[in-house]
Amino acid sequence: MDKIQLLEFLHTLVSHNVISQNAYKCRYDGFNGELDFICWLKKHRPSIKYASGGTFIPLVKTDNSFEDSVYFTVAPREESFVECQLEKVSLLSLKGQYLFTYDPYEPWSSWSNFSISSESGSIEFSIPSSFSVQKYNSHKHEFELSDIEQFLLQVGFSPYFRCTVDIPDGLKQKYIEKLSSYSTEELLSLYLTRFVFDGLCGLGNGRGAPLDIDFFVQRKTGGWCILEVKEKDKSKRKDPPPGFGMDVRRIKSLLELESKLDLSAYYLVRHINDQKSRNFIDWRIINMKKFDARASKLPVQGGVGMGRSGSDNPTRICEFSEFAKLY
Incomplete structure (x- = not known):
């Protein structure tokens, strides 16, 4: 093997x-x-x-x-x-x-x-x-x-x-x-x-x-948090401004997990240049409560992702500047 x-x-x-x-x-x-x-x-x-x-x-x-x-x-x-x-x-x-x-x-x-x-x-x-x-x-x-x-x-x-x-x-x-x-x-x-x-x-x-829950990561203080990891390039829309999106159902689920498990949840993005070559640029991270507060209130139609062609995939986008760089 x-x-x-x-x-x-x-x-x-x-x-x-x-x-x-x-x-x-x-x-x-x-x-x-x-x-x-x-x-x-x-x-x-x-x-x-x-x-x-x-x-x-x-x-x-x-x-x-x-x-x-x-x-x-x-x-x-x-x-x-x-x-x-x-x-x-x-x-x-x-x-x-x-x-x-x-x-x-x-x-x-x-x-x-x-x-x-x-x-x-x-x-x-x-x-x-x-x-x-x-x-x-x-x-x-x-x-x-x-x-x-x-x-x-x-x-x-x-x-x-x-x-x-x-x-x-x-x-x-x-x-x-x-x-x-x-x-x-x-x-x-x-x-x-x-x-x-x-x-x-x-x-x-x-x-x-x-x-699914991607990871649990231990903080320096000893507590644990939930980590949602995605590989994405910045959205191309002008309204809302370019940033990273997440489908509405996933946002709701992560916030519920955060509340019920009493663990903070974070959205970590492996930032890439585009969908074709997918070359790595950097890591970007945001707390899910902040994402929910700062992301566009009006959902846009996201990519098909795991669904069928033509399926409904409402997505909220949070502006790129709201994400911190992970060093």
Whole structure:
């Protein structure tokens, strides 16, 4: 097993769980922004701790990501802030909280296989033999041992790929080459997170609209905050003035998370020059309460993003000057 094989698995998972080539590109641009931030953090703020975020998945068809939802996070065994994270989100994910763990140093020779059925036949993935799941008991404040089969039984999901998007080989190879520059450690974390989200809890399960938290980052004072990371270029509109946007639903969700979890939320932008070459310029950051206060009150129509062509995507734009530069 090497980085290229991990990225091949990742491609298979994503291509079976997006609705268009554009959605595939948006997903990968998002991966790049998150992975690059980890590199920046390790280089420029090595003393600051960070923790993997997690995902709310409604078990019923709904646009409310917290309705009848479970929450899961994937983390190596030694990662901090896990129990506190699951305790906090238990206020919103009333159907349960799950922690998937693994040994990041397990040799690839001991990995095991996991098959997921599809319309064209069974697709086989490799996962660490150490990959396991625990359910958090928020009443007893302790973890209960479980396994993938029990997890699927409890959430009522049955892994199955119903369809796939035809991704040109050139586009696939472009992103494999781009992401292969990151460490095996980070690519493994990304792959296993997507294995749970796209593989075990994929689109074929009739789930509701999911909501993910990108990162939790520890402040110098010891407290933690929520970080939403996006890779964006400045908007081209004159009214509202050029800046960075966020869709209305995401703004509402982040503000609700900030309130319910009692953690400040920040919007971090990997500022790039344009949509085509996507060359890095700098990092820009803003507190979500400030974003909400300063952003345009009247939404504009944003890009298609992960949605279907012609879908409604109301977006509020906050002027570029409101974002602080991250040094």
